[in-house]
Amino acid sequence: xxxxxxxxxxxxxxxxxxxxxxxxxxxxxxxxxxxxxxxxxxxxxxxxxxxxxxxxxxxxxxxxxxxxxxxxxxxxxxxxxxxxxxxxxxxxxxxxxxxxxxxxxxxxxxxxxxxxxxxxxxxxxxxxxxxxxxxxxxxxxxxxxxxxxxxxxxxxxxxxxxxxxxxxxxxxxxxxxxxxxxxxxxxxxxxxxxxxxxxxxxxxxxxxxxxxxxxxxxxxxxxxxxxxxxxxxxxxxxxxxxxxxxxxxxxxxxxxxxxxxxxxxxxxxxxxxxxxxxxxxxxxxxxxxxxxxxxxxxxxxxxxxxxxxxxxxxxxxxxxxxxxxxxxxxxxxxxxxxxxxxxxxxxxxxxxxxxxxxxxxxxxxxxxxxxxxxxxxxxxxxxxxxxxxxxxxxxxxxxxxxxxxxxxxxxxxxxxxxxxxxxxxxxxxxxxxxxxxxxxxxxxxxxxxxxxxxxxxxxxxxxxxxxxxxxxxxxxxxxxxxxxxxxxxxxxxxxxxxxxxxxxxxxxxxxxxxxxxxxxxxxxxxxxx
Amino acid sequence: xxxxxxxxxxxxxxxxxxxxxxxxxxxxxxxxxxxxxxxxxxxxxxxxxxxxxxxxxxxxxxxxxxxxxxxxxxxxxxxxxxxxxxxxxxxxxxxxxxxxxxxxxxxxxxxxxxxxxxxxxxxxxxxxxxxxxxxxxxxxxxxxxxxxxxxxxxxxxxxxxxxxxxxxxxxxxxxxxxxxxxxxxxxxxxxxxxxxxxxxxxxxxxxxxxxxxxxxxxxxxxxxxxxxxxxxxxxxxxxxxxxxxxxxxxxxxxxxxxxxxxxxxxxxxxxxxxxxxxxxxxxxxxxxxxxxxxxxxxxxxxxxxxx
Numbered sequence: 084x085x086x087x088x089x090x091x092x093x094x095x096x097x098x099x100x101x102x103x104x105x106x107x108x109x110x111x112x113x114x115x116x117x118x119x120x121x122x123x124x125x126x127x128x129x130x131x132x133x134x135x136x137x138x139x140x141x142x143x144x145x146x147x148x149x150x151x152x153x154x155x156x157x158x159x160x161x162x163x164x165x166x167x168x169x170x171x172x173x174x175x176x177x178x179x180x181x182x183x184x185x186x187x188x189x190x191x192x193x194x195x196x197x198x199x200x201x202x203x204x205x206x207x208x209x210x211x212x213x214x215x216x217x218x219x220x221x222x223x224x225x226x227x228x229x230x231x232x233x234x235x236x237x238x239x240x241x242x243x244x245x246x247x248x249x250x251x252x253x254x255x256x257x258x259x260x261x262x263x264x265x266x267x268x269x270x271x272x273x274x275x276x277x278x279x280x281x282x283x284x285x286x287x288x289x290x291x292x293x294x295x296x297x298x299x300x301x302x303x304x305x306x307x308x309x310x311x312x313x314x315x316x317x318x319x320x321x322x323x324x325x326x327x328x329x330x331x332x333x334x335x336x337x338x339x340x341x342x343x344x345x346x347x348x349x350x351x352x353x354x355x356x357x358x359x360x361x362x363x364x365x366x367x368x369x370x371x372x373x374x375x376x377x378x379x380x381x382x383x384x385x386x387x388x389x390x391x392x393x394x395x396x397x398x399x400x401x402x403x404x405x406x407x408x409x410x411x412x413x414x415x416x417x418x419x420x421x422x423x424x425x426x427x428x429x430x431x432x433x434x435x436x437x438x439x440x441x442x443x444x445x446x447x448x449x450x451x452x453x454x455x456x457x458x459x460x461x462x463x464x465x466x467x468x469x470x471x472x473x474x475x476x477x478x479x480x481x482x483x484x485x486x487x488x489x490x491x492x493x494x495x496x497x498x499x500x501x502x503x504x505x506x507x508x509x510x511x512x513x514x515x516x517x518x519x520x521x522x523x524x525x526x527x528x529x530x531x532x533x534x535x536x537x538x539x540x541x542x543x544x545x546x547x548x549x550x551x552x553x554x555x556x557x558x559x560x561x562x563x564x565x566x567x568x569x570x571x572x573x574x575x576x577x578x579x580x581x582x583x584x585x586x587x588x589x590x591x592x593x594x595x596x597x598x599x600x601x602x603x604x605x606x607x608x609x610x611x612x
Numbered sequence: 613x614x615x616x617x618x619x620x621x622x623x624x625x626x627x628x629x630x631x632x633x634x635x636x637x638x639x640x641x642x643x644x645x646x647x648x649x650x651x652x653x654x655x656x657x658x659x660x661x662x663x664x665x666x667x668x669x670x671x672x673x674x675x676x677x678x679x680x681x682x683x684x685x686x687x688x689x690x691x692x693x694x695x696x697x698x699x700x701x702x703x704x705x706x707x708x709x710x711x712x713x714x715x716x717x718x719x720x721x722x723x724x725x726x727x728x729x730x731x732x733x734x735x736x737x738x739x740x741x742x743x744x745x746x747x748x749x750x751x752x753x754x755x756x757x758x759x760x761x762x763x764x765x766x767x768x769x770x771x772x773x774x775x776x777x778x779x780x781x782x783x784x785x786x787x788x789x790x791x792x793x794x795x796x797x798x799x800x801x802x803x804x805x806x807x808x809x810x811x812x813x814x815x816x817x818x819x820x821x822x823x824x825x826x827x828x829x830x831x832x833x834x835x836x837x838x839x840x841x842x843x844x845x846x847x848x849x850x851x852x853x854x855x856x857x858x859x860x861x862x863x864x865x866x867x868x869x870x871x872x873x874x875x876x877x878x879x880x881x882x883x884x885x886x887x888x889x890x891x892x893x894x895x896x897x898x899x900x901x902x903x904x905x906x907x908x909x910x911x912x913x914x915x916x917x918x919x
Binding site: 121122123125126127128131132206207208209210211213214226277292293294295296319320321322323325326329330332333335483484486487489490493522524525 | 643644656657658659661662664665693694695696701704705759760763764767768771774775776777778863864865866867868869870873874876877880881882
């Protein structure tokens with residue numbers, strides 16, 4: 084439901100998708116996607132990399148136990164046909180597909196799933212997917228070298244596995260990303276696997292030109308009948324927005340992610356307006372405040388900052404409307420987003436009043452750490468500083484590189500920082516970041532401590548009833564709004580230009596560039612027939 | 613000749629060692645690590661394990677010792693990002709970079725040297741003025757902007773060339789990046805050639821040759837051109853080295869799979885072995901080209917051979 088609502092906001096995107104659905108998919112042709120996030124692909128071993136850039140090609144090459152269903156806005160079973168829950172919600176028995184073939188022609192079995200998860204938990208290798216697989220009982224012991232195999236994973240037969248979890252969570256949120264892709268146990272252990280990876284995805288590996296492109300071709304034994312449609316997928320590394328713009332206009336690529344300036348340009352160009360697809364991604368942009376810095380220990384000061392900033396003005400004028408106003412922590416596309424909640428109003432008088440009540444009638448000064456990011460970095464900070472100045476708060480900018488900012492945030496070595504944090508798709512995991520038991524280095528970057536909040540999260544974790552769990556989490560989200568550990572800035576609006584001949588594009592709120600490629604197809608007007 | 617070669621090779625050793633030390637020290641003090649660049653919300657437990665696995669927790673002196681010992685055996689280590697041997701990564705990128713650099717230099721020489729010659733033969737004339745305006749413009753243009761302009765004109769407007777990519781290994785895909793990269797050395801070569809030719813044209817030995825009745829073609833061919841070549845070669849050698857550095861921007865802009873883009877990606881993600889390996893290759897290339905140029909001096913001017 085939430086997705087349909089967002090799609091209405093997106094408007095054009097929905098129209099494009101709807102048009103695609105009304106047509107009969109065409110077989111053949113080449114899909115030419117772009118990987119827009121700066122650098123080359125990190126690795127062809129997708130277990131080793133957590134970057135959004137790498138998952139773009141991995142969606143074509145690999146498959147995980149679950150897959151993200153953009154239309155439903157949730158993860159759904161992919162390599163399993165059925166999940167039977169027992170053991171008080173902790174035991175999941177998966178009936179695996181018996182028609183999934185690796186690209187070397189071998190059928191996937193339960194052994195491959197178990198082997199892959201054990202591999203990810205190899206502590207010596209530090210695979211990033213360990214954070215997800217750790218939810219299986221006994222996985223942490225493997226990571227620490229105390230056990231050789233995950234005790235909570237059992238093979239019942241070749242196509243049935245039993246998975247015992249440590250928490251009552253939806254495993255879909257843990258096993259849908261490419262980080263937990265299922266590898267062929269025999270092949271993946273060989274040295275050459277990293278050069279020529281084998282997966283279960285709709286396309287098999289053909290070629291990798293480092294720094295330039297990955298080429299994949301249709302896997303004929305893919306388990307979804309009639310899919311994939313296109314013969315070939317080419318994913319080009321194109322970090323430069325201006326170069327992508329020329330290539331898109333020149334019809335050399337089928338997709339291009341747009342920044343704020345290009346978003347405006349495309350919207351105002353009659354020939355390009357119809358190509359724009361947009362979705363609210365599950366990322367919240369905010370200014371985090373360090374509670375160890377005296378003024379920020381007082382809730383009224385944190386609220387005053389929210390009142391002092393004209394957030395709508397910044398979103399409209401500076402971010403060029405390429406964002407949705409944030410109310411609290413959970414984003415627009417979260418299943419638990421509270422549409423009744425109203426964001427903090429722009430009210431400098433109220434901000435001054437709160438500051439006076441908190442003992443800062445003349446304001447105070449703080450240091451604000453930021454990167455150069457155009458959507459949530461230095462340009463935003465520069466625009467906010469005069470607004471804070473009006474209520475007496477002086478901010479000094481401390482500019483750092485993106486890689487340094489993430490270290491600053493985790494170490495707590497800041498007075499305030501501006502950041503973009505993934506706040507979905509699992510609302511429980513997103514809110515758990517603020518639980519006092521969550522270390523600052525994990526995702527509790529503001530070192531938030533609130534007994535009432537902890538209680539709500541703990542109760543939600545124990546709740547068997549999904550509706551009740553949702554209510555508790557919504558209350559926790561509302562509490563965050565009240566406590567205002569951050570300035571709630573915006574939720575990212577991901578925007579992508581899609582050529583008119585490419586159909587089946589999904590409005591993926593977890594990351595718009597991550598497309599289930601088997602659903603994409605190109606019509607006969609594509610230059611890459 | 614052999615002793616000259618050996619002496620020059622020995623001279624490269626301290627240069628290489630200094631670069632190795634400098635890069636290592638720089639990346640030891642620069643904040644940020646591969647663990648923090650893996651993802652915006654990386655798991656701290658995984659980060660700690662990753663740091664341990666990669667030896668980032670070891671003292672600096674120990675890491676440096678390990679690196680130098682490995683380097684002495686020709687082992688550049690394994691990339692933090694891809695976990696591949698750095699030599700393999702560089703080998704994959706070396707050919708596209710060489711293609712780009714040699715094509716750029718070919719463009720620069722073929723256009724720049726004749727332009728400088730023609731300009732010098734009629735100093736102050738229309739050709740000279742036009743050539744120098746072109747040269748100054750070529751030196752002033754930012755590569756990123758020039759590349760975009762060329763893309764816009766030759767790909768989007770005229771439809772003659774692809775705007776990006778490596779295609780099937782160069783060919784028409786090479787033209788725009790090579791021209792973008794080659795404009796600046798072309799301009800410099802034009803100016804250098806003009807200056808050298810103008811100076812030589814007024815030299816005593818040229819005047820003597822003319823007074824002996826030697827034809828102008830022979831004067832230019834045997835005296836002017838040959839003497840100007842020393843300066844042109846020096847400029848070319850320096851420009852080869854500079855091109856390796858400037859290729860970074862061009863490779864990123866055109867999605868060209870060379871060492872330049874590998875270097876940028878590695879720096880941004882704090883992939884120290886890949887950074888060290890890439891820089892080392894760039895330095896070695898620069899030294900090799902300069903050595904080659906020095907050897908060529910001897911061929912052009914026999915007096916230099918025994919210096």
